[in-house]
């Protein structure tokens with residue numbers, strides 16, 4: 118009896134121990150910047166389509182890193198697919214880890230982009246637009262981005 122109880126206890130513990138870790142999606146995204154009319158920086162923001170998960174939320178262009186890709190390479194590919202541009206990927210500005218409520222986790226690396234070739238073309242979004250940094254909190258952004266957009270708006274994260 119004693120032994121069985123001990124095994125049950127162990128099994129209980131093991132059950133906890135083997136709970137699968139969240140799958141972390143490795144994501145890259147771009148802060149594409151341009152000087153605005155008043156000289157302050159503007160950044161390109163994109164709204165997800167109505168039929169996508171997390172519909173109509175705002176985000177920065179980018180996506181998942183595919184197997185065998187480096188982060189910059191993945192971001193160049195995504196910006197070409199989503200916006201039709203050939204971007205020069207600048208430095209990594211910040212990295213954010215976020216656990217979504219549905220159990221998914223993302224690890225997002227945000228890179229600065231100041232220069233690209235080609236005309237911006239909206240290929241997959243509901244809409245794209247330029248926003249001043251201080252206006253970013255007015256948009257309904259994905260939860261993972263909220264800390265960062267507030268830091269950008271308050272000048273705590275330098276671009």
Ligand SMILES: Nc1nc2c([nH]c(=O)n2[C@@H]2O[C@H](COP(=O)(O)OP(=O)(O)OP(=O)(O)O)[C@@H](O)[C@H]2O)c(=O)[nH]1
Pocket residue numbers: 142144145146170171175176177178179180181223225259260261262
């Ligand atoms: N591109 C981008 N993705 C972001 C941002 N913030 C954020 O949480 N993400 C998440 O990172 C993932 C990017 O993946 P994706 O763009 O390749 O794919 P997706 O939206 O079609 O999602 P899915 O393939 O997982 O359904 C999404 O789950 C998206 O919700 C952001 O600012 N930009």
